[in-house]
Amino acid sequence: MSTCVLEATVMLEALRVTELRLLLSKMGKSKSGLKKDLMKRVVDLLHNECNPELLSAVRELHKLRKVSKDARRSSKPSPVEIISMPACVLPENPQSPISVCTEPQMIKLPFYQTLDTILPPTPLVPMYEGAMQNSDFLFHLSASQQAQIQNSKTSQSDAIVECVFRICYSESIGVEEDQYPPHICVSVNHANCPVECTYSSNKLGTEPSRPCRPIDLTPNLYLTFTNRFSVLWGNFGKSYTVAVYLVRVVPSQDLLDQLRSTAVEQQELCRQRVSEKLRSDPENEISTTGLQVSLICPLAKMRMTVPCRARGCAHLQCFDASFYLQMNERKPRWTCPVCHRYAPFDELLIDSLLCGVLESCGEDVEEIEYLSDSSWRAVRHDKSDKNKETVQHQQIKHKVNCNPMGSVIVDLTQFSSDDEDFHKEETVSTHLEDKSVHFRKCGIVKTTKPKKPKKTGPKLLTKL
Numbered sequence: 001m002s003t004c005v006l007e008a009t010v011m012l013e014a015l016r017v018t019e020l021r022l023l024l025s026k027m028g029k030s031k032s033g034l035k036k037d038l039m040k041r042v043v044d045l046l047h048n049e050c051n052p053e054l055l056s057a058v059r060e061l062h063k064l065r066k067v068s069k070d071a072r073r074s075s076k077p078s079p080v081e082i083i084s085m086p087a088c089v090l091p092e093n094p095q096s097p098i099s100v101c102t103e104p105q106m107i108k109l110p111f112y113q114t115l116d117t118i119l120p121p122t123p124l125v126p127m128y129e130g131a132m133q134n135s136d137f138l139f140h141l142s143a144s145q146q147a148q149i150q151n152s153k154t155s156q157s158d159a160i161v162e163c164v165f166r167i168c169y170s171e172s173i174g175v176e177e178d179q180y181p182p183h184i185c186v187s188v189n190h191a192n193c194p195v196e197c198t199y200s201s202n203k204l205g206t207e208p209s210r211p212c213r214p215i216d217l218t219p220n221l222y223l224t225f226t227n228r229f230s231v232l233w234g235n236f237g238k239s240y241t242v243a244v245y246l247v248r249v250v251p252s253q254d255l256l257d258q259l260r261s262t263a264v265e266q267q268e269l270c271r272q273r274v275s276e277k278l279r280s281d282p283e284n285e286i287s288t289t290g291l292q293v294s295l296i297c298p299l300a301k302m303r304m305t306v307p308c309r310a311r312g313c314a315h316l317q318c319f320d321a322s323f324y325l326q327m328n329e330r331k332p333r334w335t336c337p338v339c340h341r342y343a344p345f346d347e348l349l350i351d352s353l354l355c356g357v358l359e360s361c362g363e364d365v366e367e368i369e370y371l372s373d374s375s376w377r378a379v380r381h382d383k384s385d386k387n388k389e390t391v392q393h394q395q396i397k398h399k400v401n402c403n404p405m406g407s408v409i410v411d412l413t414q415f416s417s418d419d420e421d422f423h424k425e426e427t428v429s430t431h432l433e434d435k436s437v438h439f440r441k442c443g444i445v446k447t448t449k450p451k452k453p454k455k456t457g458p459k460l461l462t463k464l
Contacts, residue, residue: 005047008054008059009046011058011059011062014062015062017035017038018176019061020035020042021038022061022175023042023057024038024041026053026054027045027054028310028311028341028342028347029045030335030340042054042058046058105176106121106166106168106175106178107168107178108175108346110250110255110328110346111332112164112214112248112250113247113248113250114246114247115148115245115246115247116142116144116145116246117243117245117246118139118163118244119242119243119244121170122243123239124170124241124242130235131204131205131235132232132234133232133233134230134231134233135230135231136228136229136231137230137231138227138228139226139244141221141224145163146223149163149221149246159248161246161247161248161249162216162217162218162246162249163217163218163244164214164217165193165215165216166178166243167179167180167181167240168240168241169239169240177212178210178212178214179207179208179210180195180197180208180212181234182204182205182207182208183232184208185232186215186217186232187232188221188228188229189222191220193217193220197212205236214245214247217244229244252325252329255345256321259306259321259348259350260350263348265350265351266352267352270351270354271353274353278370290369290370291316291369291370292368292369292370292379293318293354293370294317295357295365295366296366297319297320298338300323304320304354305322306320306350307321307350307355307358308324308348308349308350308351309336309338309348309349310341310342310347310349311348311349312341312347313341313343314339315339318351319336319337319338324337325345362378365379367379
């Protein structure tokens with residue numbers, strides 16, 4: 001087995017960043033970081049787990065990468081399928097057939113349900129010398145597509161149908177996330193479409209940071225005429241593939257309802273997970289008798305209503321599914337807030353055992369402890385110290401009292417926790433006209449003998 005691991009480690013050197021990310025995604029690991037970080041993560045998996053599935057995936061990707069290199073070295077163009085566009089995509093006066101790359105597959109987006117393909121995946125081909133390129137595309141909506149968009153605009157239902165533009169790498173193998181090219185600008189029928197993207201630096205050729213959301217083309221579309229959309233993009237040595245889809249926008253509440261109906265982990269499996277965590281290690285002299293789990297969502301900082309976690313997560317701590325979906329609806333990161341692993345929608349599971357705990361315990365309970373017999377108890381922290389501290393702070397207020405002599409006394413009291421055995425009291429009395437204002441300050445210093453005040457004048461009195 002060590003020979004296989006060594007062979008796979010050598011094969012990893014030939015893989016690109018996108019393929020390393022694909023491997024880590026299959027194993028449920030984080031895909032962020034530079035190539036050296038991704039390499040180290042995969043090598044650690046090979047040496048620690050030595051998963052046969054991972055070894056097979058490395059060999060397959062290495063074989064496909066070698067075939068791709070051999071094809072590029074040959075005098076023939078790279079093997080892409082030349083097909084004509086479908087009837088629903090053809091313009092009124094079709095030009096030449098469009099070369100469509102069938103290799104890349106765009107990742108499924110939970111918040112977008114694909115209804116139809118308007119423009120199949122098509123590579124962006126540089127047409128000019130220089131960095132900035134412009135690619136034009138024509139498409140015509142079918143009668144069915146027109147009706148779906150029109151009904152979405154006029155109906156009272158919450159279903160929103162959009163025509164969206166997506167783009168990803170075309171050189172990689174497997175499922176690809178959306179990735180904008182550098183300096184992208186999209187226009188439909190000579191009207192610019194808003195592109196929400198951020199750049200990590202101002203360096204020429206820098207790609208926008210992920211996540212890259214689909215670009216909505218619907219507001220500028222012609223429903224009954226041929227549409228032309230243009231993509232202005234930076235050519236800096238990477239290949240991209242574009243596509244246009246008719247989609248239905250799925251709100252986060254619909255995804256939550258889907259989770260509740262299809263992704264609830266049985267209580268018996270949840271108890272088994274707890275038992276495995278509490279199972280004592282024979283090599284360890286200290287056995288675990290309980291595991292504490294917070295009922296507060298680490299994202300929302302509020303009590304959870306639908307506790308969930310990803311299938312690949314090893315921790316018992318959950319997060320609130322409703323808030324997690326709303327957060328990814330605004331900015332799709334899909335990262336577990338507990339272990340920071342990749343946690344996509346398809347991998348989420350609702351913890352039915354913790355759901356029962358939330359229903360049965362009081363609203364004031366913020367933490368529970370699982371016991372060795374798979375039962376649980378509420379953990380209530382002693383708040384007496386906090387109450388004392390609150391009372392103390394309430395007593396430390398600015399007090400304004402009037403004494404019989406007509407003086408106005410202002411007490412400024414401040415405590416310090418450095419040394420609680422010693423205190424200093426300082427009083428400065430200043431007479432203004434017929435009134436005397438006293439400023440009293442209590443701090444913490446070593447106790448000294450009180451000194452008699454020096455009679456320097458009738459207007460000033462200082463006590464230590």
